Amino acid sequence: MEQIKKSLNEIVKSLISEKKVEYVFGFEEGTLPLKSVPLYIEKEEDIDRMIWNEYCNLNLVKFLLEEPHGKKIGIILKNCEIRSLIVLINENQINREDIVIIGVPCSYGIIDFNKVSKLIGGKEFTEFKKNGNDYTFKGVDFEKTIKLQDILSNSCVYCKDKNPVEYDYLVEAPIEFKTIQEEDIDEYLDVIEFEKKKPKERWEYFKKELEKCTLCMACRESCPLCYCKVCFIDSNQPQWFDKTEDLSEKLLFHMTRAIHLAGRCIMCEACTRACPEGINIHLLYKKLRKMSKDRWNADKIELGDPSVLGSYKIDDPQEFMVKED
Amino acid sequence: MVKKKEKQDNQTFEKIIPKDKLDSLIKGLNKDFKLIVPKETEDDIEFDYLDSDKEEYQFPEYQNLRVSPKKFLFPRKEVLYSFEKEGTNIKIKEKEELIEDQVIFGIRSCDARSYKILDTFFSSGKYSDPYYFSKRNKTLLIGLACNEPMTACFCTSVGGAPFSSEGLDAILYDLGDKYIFKIISEKGSAFSKYVSEYPDVKKADLKKKEEWAKSARDKIKFDINLDNIEKDLDGLFESDIWSKVSRRCISCGACSYVCPTCHCFDVQEQSDKNGGKRVRIWDNCQASIFTLEASGHNPRNSGRERTRQRIYHKFNYYLKNYKILGCVGCGRCIKVCPTNRDIRETLKAVVEAAEKA
Numbered sequence: 001m002e003q004i005k006k007s008l009n010e011i012v013k014s015l016i017s018e019k020k021v022e023y024v025f026g027f028e029e030g031t032l033p034l035k036s037v038p039l040y041i042e043k044e045e046d047i048d049r050m051i052w053n054e055y056c057n058l059n060l061v062k063f064l065l066e067e068p069h070g071k072k073i074g075i076i077l078k079n080c081e082i083r084s085l086i087v088l089i090n091e092n093q094i095n096r097e098d099i100v101i102i103g104v105p106c107s108y109g110i111i112d113f114n115k116v117s118k119l120i121g122g123k124e125f126t127e128f129k130k131n132g133n134d135y136t137f138k139g140v141d142f143e144k145t146i147k148l149q150d151i152l153s154n155s156c157v158y159c160k161d162k163n164p165v166e167y168d169y170l171v172e173a174p175i176e177f178k179t180i181q182e183e184d185i186d187e188y189l190d191v192i193e194f195e196k197k198k199p200k201e202r203w204e205y206f207k208k209e210l211e212k213c214t215l216c217m218a219c220r221e222s223c224p225l226c227y228c229k230v231c232f233i234d235s236n237q238p239q240w241f242d243k244t245e246d247l248s249e250k251l252l253f254h255m256t257r258a259i260h261l262a263g264r265c266i267m268c269e270a271c272t273r274a275c276p277e278g279i280n281i282h283l284l285y286k287k288l289r290k291m292s293k294d295r296w297n298a299d300k301i302e303l304g305d306p307s308v309l310g311s312y313k314i315d316d317p318q319e320f321m322v323k324e325d
Numbered sequence: 326m327v328k329k330k331e332k333q334d335n336q337t338f339e340k341i342i343p344k345d346k347l348d349s350l351i352k353g354l355n356k357d358f359k360l361i362v363p364k365e366t367e368d369d370i371e372f373d374y375l376d377s378d379k380e381e382y383q384f385p386e387y388q389n390l391r392v393s394p395k396k397f398l399f400p401r402k403e404v405l406y407s408f409e410k411e412g413t414n415i416k417i418k419e420k421e422e423l424i425e426d427q428v429i430f431g432i433r434s435c436d437a438r439s440y441k442i443l444d445t446f447f448s449s450g451k452y453s454d455p456y457y458f459s460k461r462n463k464t465l466l467i468g469l470a471c472n473e474p475m476t477a478c479f480c481t482s483v484g485g486a487p488f489s490s491e492g493l494d495a496i497l498y499d500l501g502d503k504y505i506f507k508i509i510s511e512k513g514s515a516f517s518k519y520v521s522e523y524p525d526v527k528k529a530d531l532k533k534k535e536e537w538a539k540s541a542r543d544k545i546k547f548d549i550n551l552d553n554i555e556k557d558l559d560g561l562f563e564s565d566i567w568s569k570v571s572r573r574c575i576s577c578g579a580c581s582y583v584c585p586t587c588h589c590f591d592v593q594e595q596s597d598k599n600g601g602k603r604v605r606i607w608d609n610c611q612a613s614i615f616t617l618e619a620s621g622h623n624p625r626n627s628g629r630e631r632t633r634q635r636i637y638h639k640f641n642y643y644l645k646n647y648k649i650l651g652c653v654g655c656g657r658c659i660k661v662c663p664t665n666r667d668i669r670e671t672l673k674a675v676v677e678a679a680e681k682a
Contacts, residue, residue, distance in 0.1 A: 037664060119368070124475050214582045222575055
């Protein structure tokens with residue numbers, strides 16, 4: 001981590017001092033333990049506040065959508081986030097030349113705060129200590145050590161796509177990072193396992209998770225790929241959605257969001273981590289990603305790739321079509 | 326005269342309840358009241374109705390709960406009335422709700438104060454809200470003073486305190502090995518019969534209580550003087566601090582849904598060909614659609630205006646309209662925010678900007 005920090009500091013410093021960008025987007029320490037805050041690095045002295053670690057939990061690409069075209073911005077990203085930026089560039093939302101990508105090889109991934117909270121029974125921890133991959137959380141009446149593997153974001157546990165595929169500057173990492181899993185496993189193993197369950201069991205799982213939803217839209221608002229000026233859920237002329245928290249409405253929202261993200265979602269899981277209720281429906285998105293892979297080999301999106309939803313080939317697999325006998 | 330005497334008695338009604346007798350107190354109360362208590366779930370602690378068949382009730386270890394008990398009086402979705410088609414006529418059915426006397430037990434001081442704010446809002450103006458007050462008037466609050474405030478707590482900066490009994494009908498002080506049960510309000514004197522068997526409080530216990538109160542207060546590290554906040558904000562409506570503050574906001578509504586005092590609502594209709602119902606649901610001012618007008622114009626079109634609105638509503642408009650602050654300092658919005666936008670930092674920025682102006 002030290003080497004990454006040093007390399008990152010040098011790159012950011014040169015970008016700022018040579019005025020190559022208006023600012024660099026990174027993270028600073030939050031006001032609570034294990035929380036980070038987006039940081040706009042505009043001056044050299046801001047660099048001291050910059051952090052880069054396993055709890056930089058947002059996908060900063062989201063914030064680029066707010067910026068006008070033509071403004072030169074630096075941004076520090078991991079590979080999943082770089083792929084989300086690529087989707088936006090492919091969809092003509094962001095100009096590649098406006099963005100200076102500082103790519104960082106990702107080590108084990110990002111901690112999901114919700115998982116920590118659940119494992120300590122909804123209590124509050126006031127400090128945490130790291131010892132290798134053991135994290136010890138301490139609160140007023142407890143101390144608990146948890147393995148990093150159990151609090152990493154779901155997708156990070158299986159991710160092997162750790163090195164930036166598109167960048168202007170590449171941060172030097174000391175070693176080649178691997179997944180936290182000891183064995184070499186399939187990136188889609190969790191989906192494959194879930195597919196084996198009975199439809200009723202899968203439905204019960206999603207139903208239980210979605211019942212917690214308060215429709216606060218933190219998932220949508222933290223997702224860089226949710227950029228519709230008017231989301232269907234906010235449309236009131238016509239109104240598709242009655243805004244109540246009935247399961248039918250929650251399902252309508254989440255299913256529609258998933259379909260809109262099919263072939264686009266790059267599993268950064270910023271949405272899961274942003275969810276105040278700790279809802280875990282990432283498998284829905286990952287399943288769609290797996291389908292994109294199986295059918296069009298389109299799970300790892302690169303610059304210039306056609307979009308799964310926005311393109312058509314005569315020999316597209318069509319096994320999803322209902323056939324008439 | 327008699328009434329006055331009763332009140333005096335209330336003020337001094339303090340009993341000692343051994344910790345192992347909490348369950349029998351709860352059982353006693355549960356005979357006459359429906360109880361809402363903190364309950365352990367699979368991976369959290371939440372307010373829920375007490376399952377009276379269950380054996381022994383003990384407080385779970387909690388500082389404060391992730392979600393406030395707001396929903397018990399102001400539900401996330403509430404049917405206001407329903408209608409049915411009968412031939413060519415429409416039959417309107419009023420809401421029928423059987424509300425039993427209930428007690429929210431173990432509520433923290435900040436959350437109890439939040440009901441005072443909701444009471445003020447729902448009874449302001451010409452009408453008082455029948456849906457809220459039908460439940461509110463049947464609800465009593467028994468607090469549990471807060472020995473261990475959390476990292477995001479700032480109740481002392483907004484007029485509260487961990488041991489405040491404001492808004493409560495009775496309060497329990499946890500002295501480590503026993504509780505003091507104190508009746509606070511006139512309504513709360515209804516509780517005297519459930520605790521009359523217990524010994525009266527002694528001077529030493531009260532001293533111990535004061536020590537706990539002080540230690541709890543000392544644990545709140547954040548302190549800001551908001552005496553002039555209304556005036557401060559009056560001069561900052563167009564300030565550029567709102568652009569800075571909103572820069573990190575992603576405009577979700579997580580803060581407003583966990584807030585114990587946020588009360589904005591929307592009214593929707595759910596209907597099919599045979600009838601339907603009019604429902605009231607929670608709304609939140611951080612959503613872009615919140616103030617979208619029929620013309621297409623939106624007076625709060627960006628995060629800047631929406632962030633500002635949330636602060637102004639709680640720290641300026643509330644003071645103007647009702648002479649109280651609209652925030653109880655529970656810190657939930659800080660914890661829940663995906664970008665860790667901290668309302669304490671915003672308040673600091675406001676006070677600093679006002680000093681400079």
